Amino acid sequence: MQALAPGSIIGILGGGQLGRMLALAAARLGFKCHIYNDAAGPACEVAAAATLGRFDDVEKLKTFAGAVDVVTYEFENVPVAAAATVERITPVRPGLKALQVSQDRLEEKRFVSGLGLPVAPFASIESAQDFATALRAVPLPAILKTRRMGYDGKGQARVATAPELPTAHAEIGGVPATLEAIVDFGCEVSVLLVRGSDGETRFYDIPVNRHDGGILDTSRVPCDLCERHQARAKAIAHTLAAALHYVGVLAVEMFHTGDAAEPLIVNEFAPRVHNSGHWTIDACAVSQFENHIRAIAGWPLGTTERHSDARMQNLIGADVGDWRRLAGEPGACLHLYGKAEARPGRKMGHVTWLKPRTGGP
Amino acid sequence: MQALAPGSIIGILGGGQLGRMLALAAARLGFKCHIYNDAAGPACEVAAAATLGRFDDVEKLKTFAGAVDVVTYEFENVPVAAAATVERITPVRPGLKALQVSQDRLEEKRFVSGLGLPVAPFASIESAQDFATALRAVPLPAILKTRRMGYDGKGQARVATAPELPTAHAEIGGVPATLEAIVDFGCEVSVLLVRGSDGETRFYDIPVNRHDGGILDTSRVPCDLCERHQARAKAIAHTLAAALHYVGVLAVEMFHTGDAAEPLIVNEFAPRVHNSGHWTIDACAVSQFENHIRAIAGWPLGTTERHSDARMQNLIGADVGDWRRLAGEPGACLHLYGKAEARPGRKMGHVTWLKPRTGGP
16 A cells, blocks of 8 residues: 555544554654544544544544545444444555454454464353353353453453353343353463554564453563563464454453463454553554554554563553652653543553663564 | 642643644643644644634733643744733743743843853844944854844854955844854754753753754764763753743753863753754653653653663755655654645654663763
8 A cells, every 4th residue: 555645634433542642653753633433532632633423423434534544443342334434435444354353252262263373262152042052162160251342351250160150141231242261371461563554564572461350450571471482472463463454553462371382372352552562652662553553554664672671550540649659750651641530440541660671682 | 839630731832843742742641732823733733722823912812821721832932922921820831031031142142141151252233333343242253143033043144254244234134133253163962951840950861963054953862072061061051940940841052162161152042842852752761842741730850861872863844755764764763743845944853763772871
């Protein structure tokens, strides 16, 4: 594809903090941003234009699509129909396939395992009729997860013994779900890659992630995985990105089991910039946000090298009340998303601590 | 002063690329920005709000002042009367004194020399009647500079011999001017400091600057000045900032003569973030833009340490046409200002190249 000239307009579906950081990165490169979202959000305050409209308002979506040069999305629960409406007028990157697969947990599992990539044993549960089959396929303890709209640990219930399954299913609303074996893992890592429109793929260093109550708490680079395991993790993500004909930043979360034969198990992927890559803003010359913009604009990819070691900590809910202290902490790079209300579980900002780089070339 | 809470609104007088980069830095900290300018500009596209109005429109200025929590300016030719109108309603930082002094070259020279700081011999020229006196006070060759509205080498004429003075004065429009001796210097450096509302002052590493046709071309850190000379340069800038009761980022351009007794001569200062500090975006955890916002918002200052060596190159006028190649150059951090028309002499963007840090703490 032809590279979009500076001054071109990038449309973003969604108006949250990821959209905000994408818009800030786009502005650095001389692009204008136009946000489409169902409500005003953090991204609107730093964008040249914003359209507030429902994701099923076909006319508004068409007008939006006609006003921009390329469209991306900042959350994976954008309705596929909305993206399809836009795509009839303007290119959508990273494409509809990634969106459609990633927003349905069963499709995602089937897609990843269909590529021969390692996933935990899983089964589909549509209704109570599937309980017995699922329990035969999936060793316990397991996790029951809604197929759609799950994020940050929402829509999940633990199943330790077979009799718990009906209760767990009721707990998540009785909706279509997947039952997934709980993997015995040492740590969780994520592979962040950027893939250009010509298929060139670059990888950021792999962070190790710690969750708290289902929500990402910290990400740290470098991680402790040996080189062979890191190479395997990148190869898995590479295969996935290629199969999706992906353009942009892709995040693949994996469990590191350390098992000799298959040290990594894919948990899920996000077809977008990812919270576990926020450290790249401060620790890399080109952040995940800028590289996403570069990729969708048909630009050459930027370096993914890190100049510093980094630890990123999320500020969730009331954590943000600590901003005064954090603002004064030497070496803390503070990022706040401009959200007014610090509700429990809400991502309000993050802090990245930098240290001189250690390890490898 | 009380630190402004995230979500507060920062008003910026002026809408150019410095305002744009200030707005991007403010957004990182969760602030909203409101631009006031006489025309739409690069800053408006990344701000939550913009008011377009003349700088003598008192009512509009008052409404603007009432809508924001603190005001700063991004160019030193904002009319003092406009800033004064705003200040009656909302604090203006870095204050009116710095604005007033820096926008009149004669006042600036008198102020700096009045503090006992080293400046080149200078004289005031109001009209032809002052020629003889000026030529007695200032050794030739010298430069004639308009007192007001000079920047990027505009409003200047060289005077090699006494008979050239009338022609030179006509050339710059016969307006009030200063005649300044040309300093025989090795290089030009600038001191970039940030001073908090409590007087705490931090210094970025000193860049060495190269100009081309009166416009900054490149800035590079670290510079080659010995530690003693760097300390002297910082002490000069510190004295100046304190005398101005300065709050925010101040840039002081100096000639390095290498003279044993007085190695540095102040050329001029800018009461704002400065082009020679653009490398701090990529080479420091906290950029000059973020530190300016921190200071005017009453926040603790951020670190001024650099994690990388850096060379910043301006993209002037048609230079920006090279964006495709620069976008693909490994290690180049590209910044474009979103200006549509690449007029000669117009600052369109800049590139910073990073290298692993050399030299002591």
